[in-house]
Amino acid sequence: MDNRPIGILDSGLGGLTSVWELHKRLPEERVIYYGDTARTPYGSKSPETIVKFANQLVDRLIACNTKMIIIACNTITAWALDDLREKHPAIPIIGVIGPTVRKVVFDGVESVGVIATKGTIGSDMYGKSLRKIKPDIKVSSMACPAIVPLIEEGLTDTDIMELTIKHYMDDFVSEGDFEDLILGCTHYPLVSGQLKKLYPNLRLYSSSAEVVAQAKEIMQEKEMLAAGSEFTDRYYASDLSDNFINLTDKLFEGTDFKIHLLKLEE
Numbered sequence: 001m002d003n004r005p006i007g008i009l010d011s012g013l014g015g016l017t018s019v020w021e022l023h024k025r026l027p028e029e030r031v032i033y034y035g036d037t038a039r040t041p042y043g044s045k046s047p048e049t050i051v052k053f054a055n056q057l058v059d060r061l062i063a064c065n066t067k068m069i070i071i072a073c074n075t076i077t078a079w080a081l082d083d084l085r086e087k088h089p090a091i092p093i094i095g096v097i098g099p100t101v102r103k104v105v106f107d108g109v110e111s112v113g114v115i116a117t118k119g120t121i122g123s124d125m126y127g128k129s130l131r132k133i134k135p136d137i138k139v140s141s142m143a144c145p146a147i148v149p150l151i152e153e154g155l156t157d158t159d160i161m162e163l164t165i166k167h168y169m170d171d172f173v174s175e176g177d178f179e180d181l182i183l184g185c186t187h188y189p190l191v192s193g194q195l196k197k198l199y200p201n202l203r204l205y206s207s208s209a210e211v212v213a214q215a216k217e218i219m220q221e222k223e224m225l226a227a228g229s230e231f232t233d234r235y236y237a238s239d240l241s242d243n244f245i246n247l248t249d250k251l252f253e254g255t256d257f258k259i260h261l262l263k264l265e266e
């Protein structure tokens with residue numbers, strides 16, 4: 001048993017979709033969340049910058065006595081996971097891409113679509129990881145960079161969002177030969193309602209959810225699951241705009257969720 005909290009990080013808001021999943025599947029676990037809202041989005045930044053920022057976030061969470069780190073951001077996973085693991089061999093660090101790839105392959109999918117930020121699609125990390133396990137799998141990818149800013153503007157349930165999704169996805173879906181779609185960005189579960197409505201025949205894989213399944217397996221194997229922890233979940237962000245507070249309050253309505261400002265040293 002290990003009652004220390006799990007550190008979860010993201011460039012901003014998206015990683016909170018992994019926190020939901022964690023609370024749902026592993027209610028005994030406690031978390032420390034860090035969203036780098038001051039520097040979001042990461043999806044269009046250079047790999048060097050992403051690696052530098054990711055190291056700062058992980059150092060901060062490890063200093064809080066966390067037992068495991070979940071990188072709840074596809075862009076950080078794509079570019080920085082190997083570097084982070086190399087620097088911190090003593091603590092399990094898991095990203096969102098590996099667990100999602102494993103599930104897709106396990107389910108026997110032959111052809112899959114991936115939507116994500118420009119950074120994640122540019123890395124081709126989903127394609128490479130899928131083909132490494134299943135060389136003949138067909139992977140079709142599409143960067144959808146305008147979806148994250150619209151979510152962060154609170155425009156999730158709007159016609160603009162629907163038009164934006166259609167703009168990226170209509171041809172991609174009709175010309176692509178796939179029935180399974182990876183939501184390769186931790187923000188995208190927040191628009192899964194619209195995706196299901198617009199493309200009801202697609203089966204969606206959420207990277208935010210799959211990472212929690214793998215975290216559970218690792219903790220079971222290492223006998224690190226929590227039980228009766230007295231730690232209270234803590235949520236931090238590097239910038240707290242009114243917009244961000246309104247959004248997170250809405251997402252966690254009815255709970256005692258509160259996010260605190262914690263700046264990073266430059």
Ligand code: DGL
Nearest residue numbers: 014041042043074075186
């Ligand atoms: N949540 C991030 C991801 O999963 C996207 C947001 C960003 O671009 O910073 O890639």
